[in-house]
Amino acid sequence: MTFEALATLLVGGVVGFLAGVARLRYERAWSFKNDHYRSILVKLDEIRSYAGDAEIASLPAGSALTDKSPAEIRYLIASNVNWLAHHHSIASLFISAEATHIIDEYVKKAKQQEFDWVEHAQMGGYDDTFLSDGFRIHKTIVQGTINNLTPLARKDLRLSLLSRLRWSNN
Structure with missing residues (x-):
């Protein structure tokens, strides 16, 4: 084996090793991103489910x-x-800035949400009946957040996966 062949083999091995390490790191980063999106959507789904149950349960005949x-x-x-x-x-380390903004907006709306009582302006006080509208409104807010976040997460993960596949084919 000549020196040129040995050098080519050695350089090829080093480049292959570095490419493999880079691909492994990228796959781990994609996996972290996927895990964060999944965790966020699971929490949002739980909130939607709880709000829906409470909306129905708090109706007089619910x-x-x-x-x-x-x-x-x-x-x-x-x-x-x-x-x-x-x-x-x-999560903001791994998910897109748009997704982070959507979650921030939801958290801000959720923390301002009233669940307990409805104020009747004409009565000047609080009604004594539990209001299911608070849970209905919250369910609508969280459903809107899920509807905005899901396609964004899908796009973000798909772009990451496609760029990884494109990179690995080169």
Whole structure:
């Protein structure tokens, strides 16, 4: 074996090794991004489900497939909203800026949401009946967030995957 052949073999091996390491790192980054999007969408789906159950259960003749009280559901929604707010910094490392903005907007709306009572202006006070509209409105807000975030996540993950596949074919 000549020196040129040995040098070519050595350079090819080093380049192949570096390409493999880069591909592995990229796949891990894509996996982290996928995991963060999945975690966020799972939390949003839980919130939507809880809000839907509470909306039905809090109607006078309503019956939902849940054994939780509206107070427990409010707590579960609040804990999921807080999870989204607290994991914002970590998720923003992996998800797109647009997705981060959508989540920020949802958290801001969710923290301003009234669940408990409705104020009647003509009565000047609070009605004593629990209002299902608060949960209905929240379900609408979270559904809008899911509808805005899902295609964005799909696009972000697809672009990452396509660029990885394109890179690996070169």
